[in-house]
Amino acid sequence: MKTLYVYMMTNRSRVVLYIGVTNSLVRRVYQHQQGEIDGFTKRYKxxxxxxxxxxxxxxxxxxxxxxxxxxxxxxxNALVETKNPTWADLSAMLYQPTRDPSSSPRFGMTRHGGPSQNESASPA
Known part of the structure; x- marks a missing residue:
């Protein structure tokens, strides 16, 4: 069974939050960052x-x-701050130089705050 991810994206000023769901977090975040997805996330960067x-x-x-x-x-905001109090960009943890954007993330959080099944270390 394939893992699905519910995720939140924001911009530099944190004015807007976007919530989405995907079966490939690495690929989807990459698409948002490259402006490949027209609409809300591209418009608000x-x-x-x-x-x-x-x-x-x-x-x-x-x-x-x-x-x-x-x-x-x-x-x-409070939910984000439970796991990411500084609102750091977590996408850096998803990418490694040899990784294909279609692969799944190495790090993750489950709904209950525990590690995802494919997590090998905790986010900083």
Whole structure:
């Protein structure tokens, strides 16, 4: 079974948050950063990954995405800050020079804050 990811992207000024779901976090973040996806994320230059969670069941990932999209901004900010208090761009942890953007991330957070199945180390 393929892992799915619910993720949050923002821009340098953190004015806007985008929440999405994907089966390839590395590829999707790369596409956002390169402006390959027309629409909201390209228009607002949302190029910084600030939060993500992993799920094994597509229905769980989609439900979580919908849940987060229904939250007020303050609650979303608090969630980001539980795992990423400095709002660092987490995408650097996803990339390694020899990695293909279609591969899955090495690091991750599950809904319950524990490591994802393919996690080999904790994010800083």
């Amino acid at each position: 949302l190029d910084r990954l600030v939060y993500y969670e992993s799920y094994e069941r597509p229905s769980d990932a989609i439900s979580r995405e919908k849940e987060l999209k229904g939250w007020r901004r303050e609650k979303k």
